[in-house]
Amino acid sequence: LQKLIHLLQATDDPLIQEQALITLSNSAAFSVNQDIIRNLDGVSVIGGMLSNCIPKIKEKALNALNNLSMNMKNQEEIQVFIIQVCRTVESAPLNSDVQLAGLRLLTNMSVTSDYHQKMINSIPCFLHLLSEGTERTQIQVLKVLVNLSANPAMTRHLLRPQV
Numbered sequence: 001l002q003k004l005i006h007l008l009q010a011t012d013d014p015l016i017q018e019q020a021l022i023t024l025s026n027s028a029a030f031s032v033n034q035d036i037i038r039n040l041d042g043v044s045v046i047g048g049m050l051s052n053c054i055p056k057i058k059e060k061a062l063n064a065l066n067n068l069s070m071n072m073k074n075q076e077e078i079q080v081f082i083i084q085v086c087r088t089v090e091s092a093p094l095n096s097d098v099q100l101a102g103l104r105l106l107t108n109m110s111v112t113s114d115y116h117q118k119m120i121n122s123i124p125c126f127l128h129l130l131s132e133g134t135e136r137t138q139i140q141v142l143k144v145l146v147n148l149s150a151n152p153a154m155t156r157h158l159l160r161p162q163v
Helices: 002-010 014-027 031-039 042-051 055-068 072-091 097-109 113-132 135-149 152-159
Strands: none
Touching: 002 014, 002 042, 014 031, 014 042, 014 055, 031 042, 031 055, 031 072, 042 055, 042 072, 055 072, 055 097, 072 097, 072 113, 097 113, 097 135, 113 135, 113 152, 135 152
């Protein structure tokens, strides 16, 4: 895992980056590896890949963060990327793999109310995706909205936007 994280930092080759992210994502599906990746500063390295302009790299980074987000300590580190993930969801092509990967991560990050405040500005976008997206997108957006709606402090923010 340490070598994969270093490889991700050391290369500009998108094919190598994509494969490293896929492997890290698969590894992060196991709870023991989630702690190891975090302790190796892997969360911030993977999060840094969200700035990459290549959609496949963004998607794979979002998938890896999604798997890492199943751990509460990792969520504390991942939360610094929530606003960037929301912007990625908003700017990605409608129904794209990048958009869906971002929504899956936001679903996990919104299970508890700890980070709901960071998603407030994206609620109009979520409502737009709910009306314009395909069924897959709609289901994923609904998961985020259901999580947000479980928090009474979000009621005003969910009801205020024009739909």
